[in-house]
Amino acid sequence: MTLQAATKGRVLEPADADFEPASKPWNVAVPQSVAAVVEATDADDVASVVRYARKEGLTVAVQPNGHGASGNADGVILLRTKALQTIEVNAAERTAKVGAGVSWGQAQAATEAHGLTGLPGSAPVVSVVGYTLGGGLGWFARKYGLAAHSVRAFDLVDADGNQQHVTADSDADLFWALRGSGGDLAIVTAVEYGLYEAPGLYGGALAWPADKAADVLATFKEVTAQAPDELTLWFGRLEIPNGPPPMVAIQAAYLGDADAGQALLAAFDKLGDPLQDTRQERTLAELAAITNDPTDPSPGKGRSSMLTSLNDDVTETLLDGSLAPLLALQLRHTGGALAAAGPDAGPHGSIAEPYLLYAFGLPLSPELAAGISTKLDEYEAKLGDNVSGRKPFTFLTGGESASDAFDQPTIERLRQLKRDRDPANVFRSNYPVLD
Ligand SMILES: Cc1cc2nc3c(=O)[nH]c(=O)nc-3n(C[C@H](O)[C@H](O)[C@H](O)COP(=O)(O)OP(=O)(O)OC[C@H]3O[C@@H](n4cnc5c(N)ncnc54)[C@H](O)[C@@H]3O)c2cc1C
Known part of the structure; x- marks a missing residue:
């Protein structure tokens, strides 16, 4: 054949x-x-x-x-899997079931019609299934945890080519593994996940000239230290080659009403006039406009680190000198429900680290790609012991492996499952558990 x-x-x-x-x-x-x-x-x-x-x-x-x-x-x-376009919303049960070709933008548009939200990340074009299999750390993760932790069931094809409906009751081991370790154990054809009521959404992006970076980072540290789980802030530095002067930015999303959101972000108003301020009451469909991630195919090379602290050594490193040849550095506030998750939630277990750093550049030539790697190495070396050593699976990058996302007992458990469930190695995930 x-x-x-x-x-x-x-x-x-x-x-x-x-x-x-x-x-x-x-x-x-x-x-x-x-x-x-x-x-x-x-x-x-x-x-x-x-x-x-x-x-x-x-x-x-x-x-x-x-x-x-x-x-x-x-x-x-x-x-x-683009043709697998099923989207079924059960508003009464607060669940959605989507096929393996559905993007977060499509899924959110369908659930928003019912006043309900899933747990998307910043990019609307990322697939719900791919993101969720890797855990999926999005805007509402501090409130509701990783997207994977809200999964109810997977429809999948196993390594023998059989179709299965997998839940926590039908196959606890596989269900656990699929909630964060990627696509190395099965091909998921559809995922069913829990939805949450969105009482309102307030958020946007603020940007200032780069000389405000120290004040903005200090305010970010102060606000995130007291933030309720409904509020998520990202701090960023941006240096666009041949573009406008370097900038410092805050991006924020608050699950709640505009007055409460405004009050929680008031400390940033004391920093002087921003170059940009898009804070406003938003629909769920406008969540992606907070960051405006690229939707067309793009080049990118980056690296993530989970920070155990935002102490003075860390802030000094983040503020020090030019980013070049990197384009941006982004610091996401984590904690909340991510830290509270138990070991049964999935391979990531509890993510106790309070911040996630992601730095990246545009590798438009081999020289730039090499320069970006060198700069990323420098950051990692300077951050030293303030980095926990593991990373969320969806933030792994070329050259890393699944073992960079999980502790030793977890990766061993995943490897055993791979040997049991896919002995012929039919499936190859982007970050295979056996590597
Ligand atoms: C602009 C941008 C913004 C992002 N923002 C976030 C963010 O906010 N939070 C976050 O957590 N991540 C984020 N990511 C990372 C993203 O979630 C991961 O790269 C995710 O794996 C993408 O899934 P995909 O299916 O769209 O991509 P693909 O590259 O097509 O798939 C990624 C991997 O998922 C597995 N996979 C996908 N579909 C299936 C399936 N049906 N069955 C089995 N395995 C499957 C495969 O192993 C595949 O290699 C972002 C990525 C980009 C490019």
Whole structure:
């Protein structure tokens, strides 16, 4: 049997005219040289492709779009799930079930109509399933935890090509693993997750000239030290090559009414006139406009660190000198429900670190890519013991592995599950647990 005979979907191989664009990831800086691309049409089709791969001794990597591409998909069958577009909202039960091709922007538009929200991150084009399988650390994580912790069930295809409905009761081990360790154990065709009432949303972005950076960071530290879990703040430094002068920014989202949100952010009003202030009452659909993340395919190279403290050594490092050749540095306030999660919640367990740092640049040439790596190394060295050493799975980057996200007992448990559930290594996640 040929691959084309195993699927109702389009198959593209290297000789085909459209192969090149179809095989590339959203992060265009990540090299990817796959053997074939399959655009699956539905869950049955996914199962059929898996059975074919299993029989032929081939490997399948799922990539709805490639936001999280890591450069390890060479030689695989690349499975695109864009056609799996189911969105079912059960407002009475406060749940949504979405297919593996649905983006957060689409899912939120459907649940917002009922005054309900899921737990998206900053980018509306990221897939709900890919983000959630990696944990998913979004704007409302301080209030409700990782997106993965709200999952009720997964519809999936296992390594034998069988379709299963997996819940905490039906398969506790697999359910635990899928809530944070990525896509190394199964292909998820749909996820069902709990929704939350959104009483209101207030937020936006503030920006000042870079010479205010020390004051803005000090105020960020003061406000985050007392913030209720409904409030999430991100501090940022931005240096756009050949763009406007360097800036310092605050991005904020508050789950509640505008007056309370304004009061919680009042300390920033004392810092003088900002260059930009987009704080306002928002609809859930306008959440993504707080950061305006790129939606078109873009190059990016970054690294994350979980900070155990925002002490003077850390703030000095974050404020020191130019970012170049980096584009931006972003410090997210974590804590709240992330810290309160128990070990059964999923492989991340409790995320007790109070801040997450993400620094990145645009690797537009090999020289720039090398310069970005050097600068990221410098930050890591300077932050020293103030970094906990593990990272959220969805913030891993090329060159890192799943073992950078989890402690030793957790990675051992995941490896055992991989050996038990996918002994032939049919599935290859962007960050495989056995690496
Ligand atoms: C602009 C931008 C902003 C982001 N913001 C946030 C944020 O705020 N918070 C956060 O936590 N993360 C964030 N991320 C990271 C993002 O959540 C991860 O990269 C996530 O893995 C992307 O999922 P995807 O399916 O869209 O990407 P893809 O690269 O297509 O998939 C990523 C991986 O997920 C697995 N996968 C995807 N679908 C399936 C499936 N159906 N079955 C099995 N495995 C599957 C595969 O292993 C795949 O390699 C951001 C990324 C970008 C590019």
